[in-house]
Amino acid sequence: MYDEWEETTTTAVTSLSGGGMQSNFWTNTDGDSRRGRGGRGRGGFKSTFPDGDDKGNNNEGSSWNNTGGDRGGFRGKGRGRGFGRTDGEFNEDDSVSEKGGRPSRGGRGGFSSGGGRSGFGGSERGGRSGFGEGERGGRSGLRGGYRGKEETFNQGEDSEQKDLGDSERPKVTYIPPSLPEDENTIFSHYGSGINFEKYDEILVEVGGSNPPRAIMTFDEAKLCESLKKNVCKSGYVKPTPVQKHGIPIIFAGRDLMACAQTGSGKTAAFLLPILQQLMADGVAASSFSELQEPEVIIVAPTRELINQIYLEARKFAYGTCVRPVVVYGGVSTGYQIKELLRGCNVLCGTPGRLLDVIGRGKVGLTKLRYLVLDEADRMLDMGFEPDMRRLVGSPGMPSKEDRQTLMFSATYPEEIQKLAADFLKTDYLFLAVGIVGGACTDVIQEFIEVTKFSKREKLLDVLKMTGTERTMVFVETKRQADFIATFLCQENVPTTSIHGDREQREREQALADFRSGKCPVLVATSVAARGLDIPDVQHVVNYDLPNNIDEYVHRIGRTGRCGNIGRAMSFYDSDNDSQLARSLVTILSKAQQEVPQWLEESAFSGPSTSRPAMRTFGATDSRKGLSFQDNGPKSQSQSATEEEDWG
Numbered sequence: 001m002y003d004e005w006e007e008t009t010t011t012a013v014t015s016l017s018g019g020g021m022q023s024n025f026w027t028n029t030d031g032d033s034r035r036g037r038g039g040r041g042r043g044g045f046k047s048t049f050p051d052g053d054d055k056g057n058n059n060e061g062s063s064w065n066n067t068g069g070d071r072g073g074f075r076g077k078g079r080g081r082g083f084g085r086t087d088g089e090f091n092e093d094d095s096v097s098e099k100g101g102r103p104s105r106g107g108r109g110g111f112s113s114g115g116g117r118s119g120f121g122g123s124e125r126g127g128r129s130g131f132g133e134g135e136r137g138g139r140s141g142l143r144g145g146y147r148g149k150e151e152t153f154n155q156g157e158d159s160e161q162k163d164l165g166d167s168e169r170p171k172v173t174y175i176p177p178s179l180p181e182d183e184n185t186i187f188s189h190y191g192s193g194i195n196f197e198k199y200d201e202i203l204v205e206v207g208g209s210n211p212p213r214a215i216m217t218f219d220e221a222k223l224c225e226s227l228k229k230n231v232c233k234s235g236y237v238k239p240t241p242v243q244k245h246g247i248p249i250i251f252a253g254r255d256l257m258a259c260a261q262t263g264s265g266k267t268a269a270f271l272l273p274i275l276q277q278l279m280a281d282g283v284a285a286s287s288f289s290e291l292q293e294p295e296v297i298i299v300a301p302t303r304e305l306i307n308q309i310y311l312e313a314r315k316f317a318y319g320t321c322v323r324p325v326v327v328y329g330g331v332s333t334g335y336q337i338k339e340l341l342r343g344c345n346v347l348c349g350t351p352g353r354l355l356d357v358i359g360r361g362k363v364g365l366t367k368l369r370y371l372v373l374d375e376a377d378r379m380l381d382m383g384f385e386p387d388m389r390r391l392v393g394s395p396g397m398p399s400k401e402d403r404q405t406l407m408f409s410a411t412y413p414e415e416i417q418k419l420a421a422d423f424l425k426t427d428y429l430f431l432a433v434g435i436v437g438g439a440c441t442d443v444i445q446e447f448i449e450v451t452k453f454s455k456r457e458k459l460l461d462v463l464k465m466t467g468t469e470r471t472m473v474f475v476e477t478k479r480q481a482d483f484i485a486t487f488l489c490q491e492n493v494p495t496t497s498i499h500g501d502r503e504q505r506e507r508e509q510a511l512a513d514f515r516s517g518k519c520p521v522l523v524a525t526s527v528a529a530r531g532l533d534i535p536d537v538q539h540v541v542n543y544d545l546p547n548n549i550d551e552y553v554h555r556i557g558r559t560g561r562c563g564n565i566g567r568a569m570s571f572y573d574s575d576n577d578s579q580l581a582r583s584l585v586t587i588l589s590k591a592q593q594e595v596p597q598w599l600e601e602s603a604f605s606g607p608s609t610s611r612p613a614m615r616t617f618g619a620t621d622s623r624k625g626l627s628f629q630d631n632g633p634k635s636q637s638q639s640a641t642e643e644e645d646w647g
């Protein structure tokens with residue numbers, strides 16, 4: 001039985017109010033302000049209505065400035081640490097409360113407001129933000145940390161971390177809404193852009209012996225009728241380079257490490273040939289068998305990405321006998337196991353949950369033919385490598401000689417390429433479309449020099465220019481994500497946020513609100529940096545630059561996809577970001593973009609640094625040595641501690 005409260009309380013994300021909305025106030029359309037989930041101090045980024053009615057029809061003009069919330073703003077129940085701290089953790093740049101004065105009793109929890117009395121806005125008396133300074137600040141607050149029915153708190157770093165294994169977290173009861181069954185929704189897609197044809201001009205290199213010939217058309221792929229139809233309904237007319245080369249390589253039974261720029265169709269490059277082979281050879285997933293033995297396992301680092309891959313698999317497998325299933329953290333395991341037991345040929349999963357269902361004996365590996373690592377460099381860096389080793393070492397897992405292993409990413413640090421070879425047959429092929437680790441050339445990259453104190457104002461300036469166009473704003477920490485999202489809402493910018501301290505239902509709602517345009521601004525941590533394919537994202541803003549150049553490449557790749565043009569604006573704070581300067585200059589030059597003089601000066605003044613941001617770019621297969629290097633020292637992979645709540 002699900003927690004009734006859990007299941008019936010809809011996600012409370014910040015969003016534009018529905019009917020009757022005045023032009024400049026923000027409300028939460030989903031939350032029930034009377035019930036006020038915020039009282040539990042779960043943190044994350046939730047608003048309830050201030051004193052307006054449940055529909056958010058507050059006529060006060062600015063609902064962020066709640067005139068009724070005499071108890072202050074972002075309150076949780078009292079166990080939350082939230083903003084209610086006096087320990088100096090929040091520096092001036094963080095402190096929105098500075099601007100709005102103190103709430104009288106704020107600071108007990110997170111952003112979640114209690115009982116509709118406070119919402120995001122404190123009262124005139126309570127100040128605007130309610131990031132209270134009260135002594136009673138508890139532990140979770142803004143930082144969220146709620147992981148299900150029973151509360152748990154993040155004690156450690158605010159920066160994003162890999163998800164805990166399921167065994168280490170409280171029971172999760174969330175069940176995602178059922179998926180649409182109508183063809184129009186399943187096959188809905190956005191158009192390829194004016195630069196789609198230019199993909200053909202990108203240099204392609206295939207390393208390794210005897211690579212098969214590339215295909216030029218989908219017809220040459222000789223897909224079965226149903227797959228052909230599905231490709232057509234998806235709006236695919238012509239394969240992209242990674243598909244032209246990747247599809248025949250996979251058909252030829254070769255292991256593959258493929259690198260192609262963000263948004264260039266890597267997902268279909270592995271899904272189509274795999275599905276075709278399954279169709280050709282026949283599959284036999286028996287529903288209601290207590291042990292499912294999928295032919296394919298696909299792993300990806302984040303819940304949202306694996307879900308997206310699953311939806312793509314479901315789309316291409318539409319009308320066939322192949323059944324894809326997805327498992328990932330933050331969703332009821334019982335529910336996912338039930339789905340699994342209905343039959344599974346293609347199992348998509350985040351590592352933690354995947355290992356969990358295997359460990360529970362629900363998934364057998366003896367029939368496995370394909371193992372796909374999407375965002376392979378991330379899957380093999382120190383955050384996930386142990387899980388990957390555990391996966392390939394699981395009982396029943398065919399050896400690398402007896403399975404086909406496929407790796408895809410837009411970035412492959414050289415050391416990861418070397419590590420990846422442990423998982424691949426020795427004669428694997430290395431497919432490089434363009435420069436390994438290069439940024440998508442369809443993204444116009446711009447930089448502004450900022451100080452940490454000027455970032456917020458600069459962000460507002462940028463968002464004024466972008467207007468209602470969809471914009472992703474990347475920040476470094478979960479706490480910062482909440483701060484910035486709140487700040488923007490206070491400034492009447494329709495914003496939502498996604499990060500690892502938000503509950504899964506909230507993460508999914510945030511993405512849905514962003515996709516639908518209800519909230520055209522999404523403030524995100526690195527959890528949204530990789531793989532997400534959201535239509536019409538015209539802008540990416542790096543409010544905080546990442547400390548790793550690969551992460552930069554993935555972040556800006558959320559725009560400028562599939563031949564469309566996108567823009568990325570990065571705030572460069574020389575006090576904080578100088579270790580990235582050389583790598584940025586390299587990335588810009590390789591993408592044939594203008595390099596600001598000040599950035600170049602910053603990159604080449606001062607002693608070369610050994611910070612991890614610099615890394616070697618491989619233009620080709622690491623087995624052959626590198627044909628292009630920037631001058632910086634190599635990076636380490638992103639450490640787990642700077643990461644997100646992934647699985």
Ligand SMILES: Nc1ncnc2c1ncn2[C@@H]1O[C@H](COP(=O)(O)OP(=O)(O)OP(=O)(O)O)[C@@H](O)[C@H]1O
Pocket residue numbers: 189190192235236237238239240243260261262263264265266267268409410530531532533557558561562
């Ligand atoms: N041949 C094609 N014709 C038209 N659209 C395509 C084609 N191939 C892929 N697409 C579309 O292009 C978009 C980007 O594809 P996809 O998400 O697979 O990119 P990716 O290379 O995996 O990107 P990332 O590196 O960010 O993960 C998707 O919307 C996809 O449906």
